[in-house]
Amino acid sequence: MSSNDVAGKFLKSIDKYARQQQLKIEEEIQNIEKAELEKSESRIIEDVNNMIQKELVSMKNKISVDISHKELECRKNLAGKRQNMLNEMFDTCAKELMEYTKTSEYTEKMKEYAKDISKVLSESDTKLFVKEEDLKYSNLVKESFGRNCEICSDENIQIGGIRGYSEKLGIMGDETLDSSLEKQKDWFIQEYGSKLVY
Numbered sequence: 001m002s003s004n005d006v007a008g009k010f011l012k013s014i015d016k017y018a019r020q021q022q023l024k025i026e027e028e029i030q031n032i033e034k035a036e037l038e039k040s041e042s043r044i045i046e047d048v049n050n051m052i053q054k055e056l057v058s059m060k061n062k063i064s065v066d067i068s069h070k071e072l073e074c075r076k077n078l079a080g081k082r083q084n085m086l087n088e089m090f091d092t093c094a095k096e097l098m099e100y101t102k103t104s105e106y107t108e109k110m111k112e113y114a115k116d117i118s119k120v121l122s123e124s125d126t127k128l129f130v131k132e133e134d135l136k137y138s139n140l141v142k143e144s145f146g147r148n149c150e151i152c153s154d155e156n157i158q159i160g161g162i163r164g165y166s167e168k169l170g171i172m173g174d175e176t177l178d179s180s181l182e183k184q185k186d187w188f189i190q191e192y193g194s195k196l197v198y
Contacts, residue, residue, distance in 0.1 A: 090185050094159060097177050101134070101160040110137050110162065113175035114144035117164040120173040129154035129163040 100106055117128065128141060132153040141151060141162065154163060161176030 093181060097159045097181060110141055111144040113162040114141045116175055117162055117173040118145045121164045121166045121169060123166040123168040125168050126164055126166045127152060129157060131157040131160055134160060
């Protein structure tokens with residue numbers, strides 16, 4: 001074999017080896033690129049999933065807050081409707097009681113109120129209070145009270161009845177329709193207030 005043949009084979013062999021090494025290096029580069037790409041994809045997917053989770057939690061929280069606000073608003077509306085219903089009902093009762101004060105039955109009731117208060121307020125300093133329109137019953141009330149007493153009008157009595165006060169005893173007797181209606185309202189609210197529906 002000539003030296004050219006040996007040199008040719010040697011060059012071919014080096015060329016072959018160089019190509020193999022080049023292919024091996026290219027394959028390694030592709031594997032590294034692929035691995036890095038997969039890592040990057042994994043990180044991106046993880047970041048996207050974290051962002052999605054954060055957004056979901058944020059949306060759930062916002063929805064919970066919105067629901068709570070709507071529920072609170074509904075409860076306020078319901079409470080307002082209940083209060084309106086209650087006010088309408090007791091306004092109607094007050095009007096009916098005002099009409100009652102124009103009857104002869106009310107005149108008789110004023111006598112009873114005066115007698116009841118006289119049992120509690122026995123001192124001579126007792127003052128009786130009625131609404132302005134009921135001053136016309138002064139003589140009847142004094143007679144039923146059984147003793148001399150001062151009768152005054154009281155703007156706080158809107159519906160009717162009698163309120164008495166003795167400074168010596170330090171007590172008040174209240175036989176007004178106003179306070180009776182207020183007591184009924186309080187009782188009704190305790191018993192049925194939450195059960196009112198529109």
